[in-house]
Amino acid sequence: MAEAVGxxxxxxxxxxxxxxxxxxxxYALFRRSDGAYWQGVAGGGEAEEAPLQAARREATEEAGLVGEFEFVELDARATIPVVHVTAEFTWGPDVxxxxxxxxGVQADNSELNLSCEHTEYRWFAIDAAMKAVQWDSNRTALWELDHRLRRRGPLQPS
Structure with missing residues (x-):
């Protein structure tokens, strides 16, 4: 992985x-303020963060999830063109x-609070969520999360 820049x-x-x-x-999905499409909480890692640390921070910043929450690390991975993320070749011409x-993050009893990056959020059943999201990576992650949660049985309140 490329080193952190700025x-x-x-x-x-x-x-x-x-x-x-x-x-x-x-599943909570968020409508982007800059593109009017639906997606999960998304954001970039900071210099010394591991992906789980970045996920916790982004969930706090963009959805207002403050405190201890159960995160489910998914196997779903995607690669994104760097120019779609930062609009430039941030980590050099070879990245x-x-x-x-x-x-996933269990948020049963939590009120979500939006950041300026989103105009609204809604809770969707899996089929509606799969149709609503813009990106294939979101569909893949939703499918995996839903499958894992159903396989493990009834959820405990967070």
Missing amino acids: GRAAFQVLVLPYRQTETGLL LVIPEFAF
Whole structure:
């Protein structure tokens, strides 16, 4: 992985808040203020952060999830063209794509609070969430998270 430049690490994280309701699992998606599309919480790592640390920070900054929450590290990975992330070749001319690491976070009893990066959020059932998201990486991570959560059985409140 490329070294951090200007405090920015060469990776992205995707965080998918979820909750268990009487009618089933729901997933929070956020409408981007700069593109009007739906996605999970997404952001870049900072200089010395590991992906899980970045996921915790981004969940706090973009969704207002403060405190101890259970994060589920997913196997889903994607690579993103660096110019789609920073609009330039931030880590030099040879770093063309950066990895995206995906996580779920249980947010059953939490009120989400938006950052300026989003105009709204909604809770979606899995089928609606899969249709709503803009990016294939979000669909893959949603599918994996939903499958893992259903396989492990009823969720405990966070």
